Structure formats: structure tokens, C-alpha cells
Amino acid sequence: MPDAANPRAARSRSAILQAAIELCAEHGFAAVTMEAIATRAAVGKPTVYRWWRSKSAVLLDALLEIWAAPVVPMTDSGEQDVVADLRRWLYGFVDTFNDPTLRPVIVGVLGAAQLDPELKAAIRERVHAPLRAGNQTCLVAAQRAGLLPAIDPELLEDSLVAPLWYRLLVSDEPVDRDYADAVLAAVLH
């Protein structure tokens, strides 16, 4: 990782992440190369390789920085309106999965991760685990307040997000806000 205290390095890092996202959106994940990322970012290829081992690793960092909504855990509206909080959280996934720039990055990184155990572990540890931790705090608090069904809180979280991921990665069916509403209603009924 570049030294954050070094403004030139920070600029290069930012240009590399942006270039990787753009190339993925324009040409598809499969066509992105470390060389093309370096060229687009106007840095040397060794600079890219100094900080990342693969294009998937670059794109994972790009996602973590740019994909704000769902990576930020469920927010607490401060109004105890848990249903509105959950809806906003699920809509974050829906909007991202339908974003023409972010969708190919997410699908590509998740696809590459199935063939690359190191990348899959990085997603679990750097994306999933912190998300899980933040979300569990919110869900357990809402369960204690009697606002959500008293099932295992990790299963509750899975039941909300898993159908969206299933449609994106497995069944290849549309993921829209109506679907998110239906998932939420079914889990809460």
C-alpha cells in the first residue's frame, strides 16, 4: 500500500484505482490487465505491482473505496425506524448491482475470487467480516428492542442479503427495489 503521508503516492494510488474501475466498465473484467491499468493511470507497471499482486486485488481496493453504500454497515436512522434502515441498506445493494460501472467490477471480482483462494479470503476478511460485525450490532440491538424477529442474527442478515446475491451470481435474474422490498417483507412478516 502506498504511504498515505506521501501526496504523490496517494495521487498515484487514486489514479490506479480509478483507471481499473474505468477499464472494467469499458472492456469487461476479463480484458483488464495490470499493464492497461498502469497506462491509463499514467504510472509505471512496477508501481502497480509494488502495491497489488493482481488486477483483482486492485479492483477489490477500488470497490472498497468507491462502493460506499453497502460496505458501510447498516446505518441507524436514529428514529428507531429499523425497517427504513434495512430498506435503505438493501437498496444500496440493488443500486450498486444495477450500476453500469460497478456491476462488472463486483461480478468480476467475485468471479475471480472463486478461482483464487487468496482473493476469496481477502474478501471475507476485509469486506465481509467488518460488514458482518457492524451489521450484527445494529440487528441485535433491534432484536432486543423487539423490532425484528428473534432468529439467529447472522441468519437474519443472510436472509436479507443472500437473495440479492443469489440473483446476481447464480440465477442471473433481475435484482430491483421491488424484489428487495419483497425480501424484506418476507423476512419481517
Add this chain to the structure above:
Amino acid sequence: MPDAANPRAARSRSAILQAAIELCAEHGFAAVTMEAIATRAAVGKPTVYRWWRSKSAVLLDALLEIWAAPVVPMTDSGEQDVVADLRRWLYGFVDTFNDPTLRPVIVGVLGAAQLDPELKAAIRERVHAPLRAGNQTCLVAAQRAGLLPAIDPELLEDSLVAPLWYRLLVSDEPVDRDYADAVLAAVLH
């Protein structure tokens, strides 16, 4: 596809599918090549390419032939014990996801499909759509008999299988029979 009426072609096809599965289990999806499949199956490489365009296409056919349990739609026990039918169906996924031979094939093919739209469409049309059709018939009948919650039947199906796929492909957490039981109980409660 080889001519089923030609026993020699049928034997070659069977040897190719078996070789692909074995190589994937032994060396991982990424290391499988069309050449290695041909060598292991004792056929010429052009024979493999005549029937399949890629190793993923070979492995998808192998899965369709070997992965009997979940590809066969939900069975009807004939005893109106819908919960037992659903549990058996989910256990089919759990057992397959934990099978050391089949797990790398499923994860590999699903991963490759994220980077290969033609393969993803083949999975949707040749695996998901027929599964969906068969399962929907069973689920709708059980809903009409008042045995299952009266939510959208496609959402009902997604709610049951999606958490298992989510743990396999996204969160990278264990998928065991206890988890399947908890999913089923939460959906039915």
C-alpha cells in the same frame, strides 16, 4: 454433443466428463486444461473441442450429469410431508457443497461464469430454469394446500436456497445441515 446412438462416442463423452471432474478435484479448477482432459480421457484434443468450447463447458455438462440431487427438482414424498421434502432438497445442496470432488467443480464453474456471459446464460437456461420450473410446481401445490407461507413462490424458493449459495460464494462461511435446518425453520416459522 456426441451422438448418443454411437456407443464409442458415448464412451468417449463419459470418459471426458469423468476426467474433467477428477482433474478439477485433484488440481483445482484453474489448473484444468482441455489438453489435460483429453490426455486423461485417452481421446484426441480435437474430440474434446468438437463437443465443447471450453473446460467450463465440459465441467458444466459433468455437473449436470453427476450432480443428481439438487438438479433433480424437489421431490414429492407422496406423504404430503412438504417440510421433509424441502429438508431433503436443501441437504442435497449442503452435501454437494461439502463434497471434496464436487465443491471445486461447482465453485469453479460458477466463478468462471461471472467472467463468461455465454457460460452464465448456459447455467441460467440449462440448470436454473428447469430447476425453477420443477420446484415451482411443487411449491405452488404445497402453498395451495396451505402447507407453506403464501408469499411469492419464486421468492419462497430463493429464500430457501440463496443463503446456502451466499455462504458458498460470497461470505465463504461453512454450509452445514444445521444451517440448512435453521434457514428452513426461519422461512417456515
